[in-house]
Amino acid sequence: MTERLTVVIVDDHSIFRSGLRADLDDALEVLGEAATVDEAIETIERLQPDVVLLDVHLPGGQGGGGAEVLRRAKLGRTRALALSVSDSAEDVVGVIRAGARGYITKGSSGPQVSRAVATIAGGDAVFSPRLAGFVLDAFGAPAGEQAETDAELDRLSKREREVMRFIARGFAYKEVAAELFISIKTVETHVSAVLRKLQLSSRHELTAWALERKLL
CATH class of the missing domain: 1.10.10.10 (Winged helix-like DNA-binding domain superfamily/Winged helix DNA-binding domain)
Structure with missing residues:
Protein backbone atom coordinates (compact mmCIF):
# COMPACT_ATOMS: atom_id res chain seq x y z
CA MET A 1 0.00 0.00 0.00
CA THR A 2 1.38 3.40 -1.00
CA GLU A 3 2.01 5.74 1.92
CA ARG A 4 -0.07 8.92 1.70
CA LEU A 5 1.62 12.28 1.26
CA THR A 6 1.23 14.54 4.28
CA VAL A 7 0.14 18.17 4.06
CA VAL A 8 -0.24 21.24 6.28
CA ILE A 9 -2.62 24.00 5.12
CA VAL A 10 -1.68 27.58 6.01
CA ASP A 11 -4.27 30.28 5.34
CA ASP A 12 -5.87 32.93 7.53
CA HIS A 13 -9.41 32.12 6.35
CA SER A 14 -10.91 29.11 8.12
CA ILE A 15 -13.61 28.63 5.46
CA PHE A 16 -10.96 28.36 2.75
CA ARG A 17 -8.93 25.89 4.82
CA SER A 18 -12.00 23.72 5.40
CA GLY A 19 -12.99 23.82 1.74
CA LEU A 20 -9.49 22.97 0.56
CA ARG A 21 -9.19 20.11 3.03
CA ALA A 22 -12.46 18.65 1.72
CA ASP A 23 -11.42 19.03 -1.92
CA LEU A 24 -7.98 17.44 -1.67
CA ASP A 25 -7.43 13.94 -3.01
CA ASP A 26 -7.78 11.00 -0.62
CA ALA A 27 -4.13 10.19 -1.30
CA LEU A 28 -3.21 13.27 0.75
CA GLU A 29 -3.33 13.36 4.54
CA VAL A 30 -3.82 16.79 6.14
CA LEU A 31 -1.83 16.76 9.38
CA GLY A 32 -2.76 20.25 10.55
CA GLU A 33 -3.63 23.85 9.78
CA ALA A 34 -2.36 27.31 10.68
CA ALA A 35 -3.62 30.85 10.22
CA THR A 36 -0.70 33.17 11.03
CA VAL A 37 3.03 33.42 10.37
CA ASP A 38 3.97 32.27 13.87
CA GLU A 39 1.40 29.46 13.92
CA ALA A 40 2.65 28.28 10.54
CA ILE A 41 6.27 28.14 11.67
CA GLU A 42 5.37 26.19 14.81
CA THR A 43 3.07 23.78 12.96
CA ILE A 44 5.49 23.06 10.13
CA GLU A 45 8.42 22.47 12.46
CA ARG A 46 6.34 20.23 14.75
CA LEU A 47 4.61 18.13 12.09
CA GLN A 48 7.23 18.16 9.29
CA PRO A 49 4.75 17.44 6.46
CA ASP A 50 5.83 16.46 2.97
CA VAL A 51 4.28 19.66 1.61
CA VAL A 52 2.96 22.87 3.11
CA LEU A 53 0.22 24.67 1.18
CA LEU A 54 1.11 28.23 2.03
CA ASP A 55 -0.89 31.41 1.52
CA VAL A 56 1.34 34.29 0.40
CA HIS A 57 -0.40 36.93 2.53
CA LEU A 58 -0.59 36.04 6.23
CA PRO A 59 -1.03 38.10 9.41
CA GLY A 60 1.53 38.10 12.20
CA GLY A 61 5.28 37.92 12.26
CA GLN A 62 7.13 40.89 10.80
CA GLY A 63 4.69 41.42 7.96
CA GLY A 64 6.48 39.17 5.50
CA GLY A 65 3.62 36.68 5.02
CA GLY A 66 4.35 33.34 3.41
CA ALA A 67 7.87 34.36 2.38
CA GLU A 68 8.69 35.12 6.02
CA VAL A 69 7.46 31.67 7.05
CA LEU A 70 9.85 30.06 4.57
CA ARG A 71 12.80 32.18 5.66
CA ARG A 72 12.26 31.58 9.39
CA ALA A 73 10.99 28.00 9.62
CA LYS A 74 13.27 24.96 9.90
CA LEU A 75 11.69 23.18 6.94
CA GLY A 76 13.71 19.98 7.00
CA ARG A 77 12.28 17.73 4.26
CA THR A 78 9.15 19.87 3.86
CA ARG A 79 8.57 21.46 0.45
CA ALA A 80 6.37 24.52 0.01
CA LEU A 81 3.63 25.21 -2.53
CA ALA A 82 2.44 28.81 -2.50
CA LEU A 83 -1.32 29.23 -2.92
CA SER A 84 -2.69 32.72 -3.38
CA VAL A 85 -5.31 34.91 -5.04
CA SER A 86 -2.45 37.12 -6.20
CA ASP A 87 -0.52 36.63 -9.42
CA SER A 88 1.62 39.77 -9.10
CA ALA A 89 5.31 39.66 -9.95
CA GLU A 90 6.31 40.82 -6.46
CA ASP A 91 4.42 38.02 -4.75
CA VAL A 92 5.60 35.31 -7.12
CA VAL A 93 9.26 36.34 -7.05
CA GLY A 94 9.27 37.00 -3.31
CA VAL A 95 7.94 33.61 -2.25
CA ILE A 96 9.93 31.65 -4.85
CA ARG A 97 13.13 33.40 -3.76
CA ALA A 98 12.25 32.50 -0.17
CA GLY A 99 12.15 28.82 -1.06
CA ALA A 100 8.73 27.82 -2.43
CA ARG A 101 8.87 25.12 -5.10
CA GLY A 102 5.70 26.23 -6.84
CA TYR A 103 2.99 28.86 -7.02
CA ILE A 104 -0.65 28.33 -7.99
CA THR A 105 -3.69 30.54 -7.65
CA LYS A 106 -6.70 29.91 -5.42
CA GLY A 107 -8.84 29.54 -8.51
CA SER A 108 -7.31 26.09 -8.95
CA SER A 109 -9.58 23.07 -8.40
CA GLY A 110 -9.09 20.44 -5.71
CA PRO A 111 -7.67 17.90 -8.22
CA GLN A 112 -5.32 20.56 -9.62
CA VAL A 113 -4.02 21.40 -6.15
CA SER A 114 -3.67 17.70 -5.33
CA ARG A 115 -1.63 17.08 -8.49
CA ALA A 116 0.52 20.11 -7.70
CA VAL A 117 1.20 18.75 -4.20
CA ALA A 118 2.31 15.41 -5.66
CA THR A 119 4.53 17.19 -8.18
CA ILE A 120 6.16 19.31 -5.48
CA ALA A 121 6.65 16.29 -3.21
CA GLY A 122 8.36 14.53 -6.10
CA GLY A 123 10.95 17.29 -6.33
CA ASP A 124 9.66 19.18 -9.34
CA ALA A 125 8.37 22.74 -9.59
CA VAL A 126 4.84 23.70 -10.60
CA PHE A 127 3.08 26.94 -11.56
CA SER A 128 -0.42 27.88 -12.64
CA PRO A 129 -0.64 28.15 -16.45
CA ARG A 130 -1.00 31.93 -16.40
CA LEU A 131 2.10 32.24 -14.20
CA ALA A 132 4.36 29.81 -16.03
CA GLY A 133 5.17 32.23 -18.85
CA PHE A 134 5.99 35.01 -16.43
CA VAL A 135 8.24 32.79 -14.31
CA LEU A 136 10.14 31.47 -17.33
CA ASP A 137 10.54 34.94 -18.78
CA ALA A 138 11.59 36.52 -15.49
CA PHE A 139 14.03 33.91 -14.26
CA GLY A 140 15.37 33.04 -17.68
CA ALA A 141 15.71 36.58 -19.01
CA PRO A 142 19.08 37.29 -20.62
CA ALA A 143 21.43 39.56 -18.75
CA GLY A 144 21.93 43.04 -20.08
CA GLU A 145 25.29 44.26 -21.23
Whole structure:
Protein backbone atom coordinates (compact mmCIF):
# COMPACT_ATOMS: atom_id res chain seq x y z
CA MET A 1 0.00 0.00 0.00
CA THR A 2 1.38 3.40 -1.00
CA GLU A 3 2.01 5.74 1.92
CA ARG A 4 -0.07 8.92 1.70
CA LEU A 5 1.62 12.28 1.26
CA THR A 6 1.23 14.54 4.28
CA VAL A 7 0.14 18.17 4.06
CA VAL A 8 -0.24 21.24 6.28
CA ILE A 9 -2.62 24.00 5.12
CA VAL A 10 -1.68 27.58 6.01
CA ASP A 11 -4.27 30.28 5.34
CA ASP A 12 -5.87 32.93 7.53
CA HIS A 13 -9.41 32.12 6.35
CA SER A 14 -10.91 29.11 8.12
CA ILE A 15 -13.61 28.63 5.46
CA PHE A 16 -10.96 28.36 2.75
CA ARG A 17 -8.93 25.89 4.82
CA SER A 18 -12.00 23.72 5.40
CA GLY A 19 -12.99 23.82 1.74
CA LEU A 20 -9.49 22.97 0.56
CA ARG A 21 -9.19 20.11 3.03
CA ALA A 22 -12.46 18.65 1.72
CA ASP A 23 -11.42 19.03 -1.92
CA LEU A 24 -7.98 17.44 -1.67
CA ASP A 25 -7.43 13.94 -3.01
CA ASP A 26 -7.78 11.00 -0.62
CA ALA A 27 -4.13 10.19 -1.30
CA LEU A 28 -3.21 13.27 0.75
CA GLU A 29 -3.33 13.36 4.54
CA VAL A 30 -3.82 16.79 6.14
CA LEU A 31 -1.83 16.76 9.38
CA GLY A 32 -2.76 20.25 10.55
CA GLU A 33 -3.63 23.85 9.78
CA ALA A 34 -2.36 27.31 10.68
CA ALA A 35 -3.62 30.85 10.22
CA THR A 36 -0.70 33.17 11.03
CA VAL A 37 3.03 33.42 10.37
CA ASP A 38 3.97 32.27 13.87
CA GLU A 39 1.40 29.46 13.92
CA ALA A 40 2.65 28.28 10.54
CA ILE A 41 6.27 28.14 11.67
CA GLU A 42 5.37 26.19 14.81
CA THR A 43 3.07 23.78 12.96
CA ILE A 44 5.49 23.06 10.13
CA GLU A 45 8.42 22.47 12.46
CA ARG A 46 6.34 20.23 14.75
CA LEU A 47 4.61 18.13 12.09
CA GLN A 48 7.23 18.16 9.29
CA PRO A 49 4.75 17.44 6.46
CA ASP A 50 5.83 16.46 2.97
CA VAL A 51 4.28 19.66 1.61
CA VAL A 52 2.96 22.87 3.11
CA LEU A 53 0.22 24.67 1.18
CA LEU A 54 1.11 28.23 2.03
CA ASP A 55 -0.89 31.41 1.52
CA VAL A 56 1.34 34.29 0.40
CA HIS A 57 -0.40 36.93 2.53
CA LEU A 58 -0.59 36.04 6.23
CA PRO A 59 -1.03 38.10 9.41
CA GLY A 60 1.53 38.10 12.20
CA GLY A 61 5.28 37.92 12.26
CA GLN A 62 7.13 40.89 10.80
CA GLY A 63 4.69 41.42 7.96
CA GLY A 64 6.48 39.17 5.50
CA GLY A 65 3.62 36.68 5.02
CA GLY A 66 4.35 33.34 3.41
CA ALA A 67 7.87 34.36 2.38
CA GLU A 68 8.69 35.12 6.02
CA VAL A 69 7.46 31.67 7.05
CA LEU A 70 9.85 30.06 4.57
CA ARG A 71 12.80 32.18 5.66
CA ARG A 72 12.26 31.58 9.39
CA ALA A 73 10.99 28.00 9.62
CA LYS A 74 13.27 24.96 9.90
CA LEU A 75 11.69 23.18 6.94
CA GLY A 76 13.71 19.98 7.00
CA ARG A 77 12.28 17.73 4.26
CA THR A 78 9.15 19.87 3.86
CA ARG A 79 8.57 21.46 0.45
CA ALA A 80 6.37 24.52 0.01
CA LEU A 81 3.63 25.21 -2.53
CA ALA A 82 2.44 28.81 -2.50
CA LEU A 83 -1.32 29.23 -2.92
CA SER A 84 -2.69 32.72 -3.38
CA VAL A 85 -5.31 34.91 -5.04
CA SER A 86 -2.45 37.12 -6.20
CA ASP A 87 -0.52 36.63 -9.42
CA SER A 88 1.62 39.77 -9.10
CA ALA A 89 5.31 39.66 -9.95
CA GLU A 90 6.31 40.82 -6.46
CA ASP A 91 4.42 38.02 -4.75
CA VAL A 92 5.60 35.31 -7.12
CA VAL A 93 9.26 36.34 -7.05
CA GLY A 94 9.27 37.00 -3.31
CA VAL A 95 7.94 33.61 -2.25
CA ILE A 96 9.93 31.65 -4.85
CA ARG A 97 13.13 33.40 -3.76
CA ALA A 98 12.25 32.50 -0.17
CA GLY A 99 12.15 28.82 -1.06
CA ALA A 100 8.73 27.82 -2.43
CA ARG A 101 8.87 25.12 -5.10
CA GLY A 102 5.70 26.23 -6.84
CA TYR A 103 2.99 28.86 -7.02
CA ILE A 104 -0.65 28.33 -7.99
CA THR A 105 -3.69 30.54 -7.65
CA LYS A 106 -6.70 29.91 -5.42
CA GLY A 107 -8.84 29.54 -8.51
CA SER A 108 -7.31 26.09 -8.95
CA SER A 109 -9.58 23.07 -8.40
CA GLY A 110 -9.09 20.44 -5.71
CA PRO A 111 -7.67 17.90 -8.22
CA GLN A 112 -5.32 20.56 -9.62
CA VAL A 113 -4.02 21.40 -6.15
CA SER A 114 -3.67 17.70 -5.33
CA ARG A 115 -1.63 17.08 -8.49
CA ALA A 116 0.52 20.11 -7.70
CA VAL A 117 1.20 18.75 -4.20
CA ALA A 118 2.31 15.41 -5.66
CA THR A 119 4.53 17.19 -8.18
CA ILE A 120 6.16 19.31 -5.48
CA ALA A 121 6.65 16.29 -3.21
CA GLY A 122 8.36 14.53 -6.10
CA GLY A 123 10.95 17.29 -6.33
CA ASP A 124 9.66 19.18 -9.34
CA ALA A 125 8.37 22.74 -9.59
CA VAL A 126 4.84 23.70 -10.60
CA PHE A 127 3.08 26.94 -11.56
CA SER A 128 -0.42 27.88 -12.64
CA PRO A 129 -0.64 28.15 -16.45
CA ARG A 130 -1.00 31.93 -16.40
CA LEU A 131 2.10 32.24 -14.20
CA ALA A 132 4.36 29.81 -16.03
CA GLY A 133 5.17 32.23 -18.85
CA PHE A 134 5.99 35.01 -16.43
CA VAL A 135 8.24 32.79 -14.31
CA LEU A 136 10.14 31.47 -17.33
CA ASP A 137 10.54 34.94 -18.78
CA ALA A 138 11.59 36.52 -15.49
CA PHE A 139 14.03 33.91 -14.26
CA GLY A 140 15.37 33.04 -17.68
CA ALA A 141 15.71 36.58 -19.01
CA PRO A 142 19.08 37.29 -20.62
CA ALA A 143 21.43 39.56 -18.75
CA GLY A 144 21.93 43.04 -20.08
CA GLU A 145 25.29 44.26 -21.23
CA GLN A 146 27.62 44.31 -18.20
CA ALA A 147 28.88 47.80 -18.95
CA GLU A 148 25.32 49.15 -19.10
CA THR A 149 24.40 47.41 -15.84
CA ASP A 150 27.50 48.73 -14.10
CA ALA A 151 26.68 52.24 -15.27
CA GLU A 152 23.15 51.95 -13.92
CA LEU A 153 24.36 50.59 -10.58
CA ASP A 154 26.91 53.40 -10.34
CA ARG A 155 23.99 55.80 -9.99
CA LEU A 156 23.10 54.14 -6.68
CA SER A 157 24.86 54.50 -3.36
CA LYS A 158 26.02 51.37 -1.52
CA ARG A 159 23.00 51.54 0.82
CA GLU A 160 20.61 52.09 -2.09
CA ARG A 161 21.97 48.95 -3.76
CA GLU A 162 21.39 46.95 -0.57
CA VAL A 163 17.81 48.22 -0.27
CA MET A 164 17.20 47.65 -3.98
CA ARG A 165 18.14 43.96 -3.75
CA PHE A 166 15.92 43.33 -0.72
CA ILE A 167 12.94 45.10 -2.28
CA ALA A 168 13.42 43.32 -5.62
CA ARG A 169 13.40 39.98 -3.76
CA GLY A 170 9.98 40.76 -2.34
CA PHE A 171 10.93 41.89 1.18
CA ALA A 172 8.47 44.21 2.93
CA TYR A 173 9.74 47.65 4.02
CA LYS A 174 9.58 46.52 7.65
CA GLU A 175 11.74 43.48 6.90
CA VAL A 176 14.33 45.56 5.04
CA ALA A 177 14.49 47.97 7.96
CA ALA A 178 15.12 45.07 10.35
CA GLU A 179 17.78 43.51 8.11
CA LEU A 180 19.71 46.77 7.66
CA PHE A 181 19.04 48.25 11.13
CA ILE A 182 17.48 51.41 9.72
CA SER A 183 14.01 52.95 10.05
CA ILE A 184 11.10 52.15 7.76
CA LYS A 185 11.03 55.82 6.76
CA THR A 186 14.66 55.59 5.68
CA VAL A 187 13.84 52.49 3.61
CA GLU A 188 11.01 54.39 1.91
CA THR A 189 13.39 57.26 1.13
CA HIS A 190 15.98 54.90 -0.38
CA VAL A 191 13.34 53.11 -2.48
CA SER A 192 12.11 56.43 -3.87
CA ALA A 193 15.68 57.38 -4.75
CA VAL A 194 16.33 54.02 -6.41
CA LEU A 195 13.20 54.22 -8.55
CA ARG A 196 14.00 57.80 -9.53
CA LYS A 197 17.63 57.10 -10.45
CA LEU A 198 16.76 53.97 -12.44
CA GLN A 199 13.77 55.70 -14.05
CA LEU A 200 11.35 53.04 -12.83
CA SER A 201 7.83 53.59 -11.54
CA SER A 202 7.08 50.65 -9.22
CA ARG A 203 8.42 47.71 -7.23
CA HIS A 204 7.13 45.45 -10.01
CA GLU A 205 9.38 47.20 -12.53
CA LEU A 206 12.30 47.12 -10.08
CA THR A 207 11.94 43.35 -9.66
CA ALA A 208 11.86 42.83 -13.44
CA TRP A 209 14.87 45.16 -13.85
CA ALA A 210 16.92 43.23 -11.28
CA LEU A 211 15.95 39.83 -12.68
CA GLU A 212 16.92 40.81 -16.22
CA ARG A 213 20.38 41.74 -14.94
CA LYS A 214 20.70 38.63 -12.73
CA LEU A 215 21.21 40.78 -9.64
CA LEU A 216 19.05 38.65 -7.27
